[in-house]
Amino acid sequence: MRIEVKDLTKRLQSTLVLDRVNLEIREREFLGLLGPSGSGKTTLLRILAGLEFPDSGHVLLDNRDALTLGFEERQIGFVFQHYALFNHMSVFENIAFGLKVRSRRTRPSQPEIEKRVMELLRLVQLRELESRFPAQLSGGQRQRVALARALAIDPKVLLLDEPFGALDAKVRVELRRSLRDIHDATGLTTVFVTHDQEEALDLADRVAVVNRGRIEQIGTPTEIYEAPRTRFVFDFLGRTNAFSCTIENGHVRLGDRVLAVEGMPDGPADAFVRPHDIVLARATNPERTGDAMLPGTAVVRFISALGQRASVELLYERKLIEAESSREKLADLGLQVGDRCTICLRLPRIYSKVEAEKGASEHAQRPRLRMRRRPRAA
């Protein structure tokens, strides 16, 4: 089913939860709504489900106005964040609920219901647990039951609210895969909400990044990660280093380079760089390997090496910089805590501060450099 959201606006008291949201979800698409808590992503999902209503705007399901449709006509399966399983019913009864509450005309016969429930139990790999009660299940199993229950009514759309939020890391990755498989097998249109960027980028066909009631960017995971359109998207998708710079006549000077920037007003700006795009070299043997080399040197504060990756915390012009490289590369450089090194920036992205101050989305955009103490590398 195709979903169209047009100019959706919703206020709660004085807060604007959704601000003229436009979104098109394609047939059979797997879409992730990604955003920090309070960004309005769950409200958007609940409006699609019919659990909440917007102040203005439209939701179209296959060109039909969804806001006038009842739950049954919407044909939507919903998986709640905490699953909302019926505690007094067995797994079987939970899954059969949506079929049993149908009016006599459309209700399948008892053997048909049993057959359908068994099919679903097989699909979510819970065949032996049909007579258990929710309290007797693990978090991952509960999640699977919630999924099977939502699928029992043969929905055209599956909506999931933070589907993996309450699970531990290992189960989470496992369930991600099986959700993707189920999506591919059933031909549903699936929309899920998450605040975990890795999850969204890993799972979805397309990701919509939501911030303060607006969709900041929508695109494939690669598009979003490689070309974040706004400073918020860049910052939210991963760890960020910010360097102040100034735009003059459509150009910006960054270290020893002048880069052309298009369509940005003159004035103060930031260059955002991911930790793995910061290239280090020994101060005694400076090497130019990036798009721009910063003047002066930085001091190594901490080194933490875990597995293949090594992360280095540097102090540069009284600011903390986070760099990341492979462990071997760092070993080749032979950098130690307290050493001086030069910094080259690869793929910097420039975001104007002028625009940010005009727009409403300035304050979630501080670079997320943490001052946490790390174990020193031996």
Added chain:
Amino acid sequence: MVDLAPAADVAAQEPAPRIASPLPLTESFAARATLVGLALLFLVVFLILPLVVVFAEAFRRGIGAYFAALVEPAALAAIRLTLMTALIVVPLNAAFGIAAAWAITKFEFPAKNLLITLIDLPFSVSPVIGGMVFVLLFGLQGLFGPWLDARGITIVFAVPGIIIATLFVTLPFVARELIPLMQKQGTQQEEAALMLGANGWQMLLRVTLPNIKWGLLYGILLCNGRAMGEFGAVAVVSGHIIGRTNTMPLHVEVLYNDYAFAAAFAVASLLTLMALATLALKVWLEWRAGPRLARTRLH
């Protein structure tokens, strides 16, 4: 975000470990004996002795006199009236309690706190005043009295007045029991039921009621106990017409004032038995429903 709810549920199902002595007792034997003795004495004087007295007095003139006092027409009428009152009041207040708890816990609306406070009003107002309010409203000199009288409707000093007064006094029991329980449960299961295509009734009967059944039963028991035993409010509106508007507690008073002690205690013993049965049922319910119910109780 971390899901705390299921973990809490699991914890609720495990029985609490039995601890023989929760405190390291350092008091001397004498101190312990005095404390325990005082507690026992208190228990005997204020709880057990009265109970024994009720039954001893009831049977003082023999078992024949006991049953004679119970089957006497005025006593039978009182028993009938009390049972009928409870039968009408308890379902009404159960329905009201469910509706009020539902509205308060599942919806957001202005003046919600005011409603919660209003539900508690009968607890904080003396029952006698509760009764008087209805006399002032529906009595012959009251606000609606003349209007009702013109249409031949009698409320005060008649059965309807007794029922209304009892309704007032027992109004908070079910709602008070359900509100914290339903607040804790939230609305997600109801939303899930709706998303799965259930209509309002199916949601109520298949999801909401099974989730609150132990709390509801408990509230109904408390409500029932009070409905049968209420004296103050009913005394004001009843008019003490023997055989017509005397409930059991009022009948006990009438008999007692007439120096018919054995008969008074016979009826009182029946009332006591009803209370004990309610208490036993309550204990059984608490045992069945486990700590989940006990934790959410307010009184």
